[in-house]
Structure formats: structure tokens, C-alpha cells
Amino acid sequence: MRNVNIIACFFLFGFAFSQNDKVGINTENPSAMLDIVTRANNDATKALEINNSSNIELLKVTNAGKVGINIGTNTPAAVLHINSEGIKNIRHQNLPVLNETDYTLPFNNLGVSSNGNAVGIPTTVKYLYYQNGNIFPVTYNTTNNTGGFSLSNTNQYINLPIRNDAGLKGNTIGMIFGTDTNATINGQAVSNVQYILIPEPGVYLFEFYGTARCNRFNNTQNYTFNGQIEVNTIFASASGTTYTTDTIFRGRLDGMRNDNGATGNTSYSLANPQTLTVAYQTTQANQKVALFFNYAGGDNGFSNNECYFNIPAGANFSYYFIISKL
Incomplete structure (x- = not known):
């Protein structure tokens, strides 16, 4: 009689036993060793709840498949909702320990410390910022308008250097600087090209901004150009x-304009500053790049x-260059 009462209680509370040792709660056809089906079709209904000896909820699983751990009587707000107040929320044991330098693709910033605790590696923006605080080239004579560069021959290339000097405001990427005494660009000879080496493969964003102008050579020519x-x-x-x-950005110098864009009869000036933006990917270490x-x-x-790159009124640089690693 006792066994019959026990079996009757199991069915009264929604238990079902299958022939293959599976137990179902609120289901007559359990599909696992323990199969629990909730009674109500809403997010807050609990399919499983575990309490401690003080009747405090430790773990719950809702009808929506959300798991709450140590959140009291609250409904889980995410697929996994953990309240870690006063305790460590996750600890892994016997997993490989990754160094900070290993947190690159396919790894993310979640890692494991040497004692097995889950940790996050802070994200550091890697960049280079170079600001040329002088007119370029430094040989330009602002009294006689000599010692600059010409703008009349499509086969002449002027290198805009990025150097490891006082203009370098930051270099967390670790760019390497160098000079090619003799080189070519697009088949044309150039000398003293100051370049940078990208140390690591990856995707980089390059941004350049500067202003250029041309004045009366030796203050003896009164230009009357009307074009651009x-x-x-x-x-x-x-x-x-x-x-x-790799990439060309086209700009222009408007005829008879000063630094502020006003008309005049002595100079050309960029009415809109020259800019360049390039997303560049390299798959090799120490890729050499330069600006012209x-x-x-x-x-x-x-x-x-x-002609030269000048420092416009109110500015403190003739050009700047920013590189960031994406």
C-alpha cells in the first residue's frame, strides 16, 4: 500500500517515468534523464529553482531560457544573469593562460589570469600623431619667397616627412622611422625620402591635413593667373x-587668394586645406610607407x-599626420 501511495503522489505532482530510466516533470514523455517543462508561457515562470537552507534563491531557470545566479527573487534580465556582489562570479581552472599580447584575433579581451579567474584586458588605442610646427621646407625664405618647391611639373614629387623629432606627439603603435637617400616613386627619382615602417600586420587609418601656398618668386613677379x-x-x-x-587625394590652389581666401594679386593659396584619409591594410611586418x-x-x-607648406594665421602647424590601428 505504501508503494502505491508514493506512485500516486508522483503522478499528482506531474512526475512521469519512462521505460528507459528518464524522469519527466510536467511532461509524460521525458526526452532526457531529467526533463522539466514549465506550467506557464511567460518569461518570469521558473522551470527550476534551487534555494539554500535559509530559503534564499541561489539559482533559477525561467521559461524563456534565462539563468539567474545569486539574484534573489529578481527575474533574470539576460540569458545569464549573475550577481557577483561580495563574491567572485566566475572562476576557471586548468585552462590555458594567455598573455596580454595574445589577446588578438581570434581571441577577445576576456581572458583567464594565472590563478584561474576571468579577467578583462583593457583596450589601448594604438596611434601615431605627428605635427609639423614649422613651415615646410625649412629652407623657405619668407622674405624673398625662395628655397621652397615648384608646382609646374607632374613628374616632381615632394616628400612630406614624418620624423622622430619634436613634432612627434605620440607613437604607441611603435612606428619606425628611416630615410632613403635615393629612391623612386612611380618611376621618378627622389632623394632623402623620410619614411615610416609599420611594425605589425593589420589595418591602419592614415589622416593628413595641411595648407600650401605659392608667393611671388624673389618678390619680383606680379602674377595675374585667373585659373587654378x-x-x-x-x-x-x-x-x-x-x-x-596607393591613394591620391586631389586638392587645388585657387588663384589670387591669401591664407583667408580673400582675393589678392601676389599669391596662390589653398582655399580648402589639403587632406588625405586612407584605410590601409598590410599583411607583412615592417611595411614601408611615405607621403608625397x-x-x-x-x-x-x-x-x-x-611654394611651401605654411602656417596659417591662428594655427600652430603647417601639417599634421595621424595614424591609428583599427
């Missing part, structure tokens, strides 16, 4: 000392090296 000069800012990559264009500037077309009377 088209100019290129060029991002180039190199194999050895051979540079080739050259004449693209239009009025071409500036053949006497009277």
Missing part, C-alpha cells in the same frame, strides 16, 4: 626603395621653388 593649380597628396607604399602610389605632394595640372608658372 590642381595638386595631389599621395600615400605611397614601398618595396625596397621603389615607391608606388605634387603638381597635377592647371596653371604651371610656379617653377622657381616659391
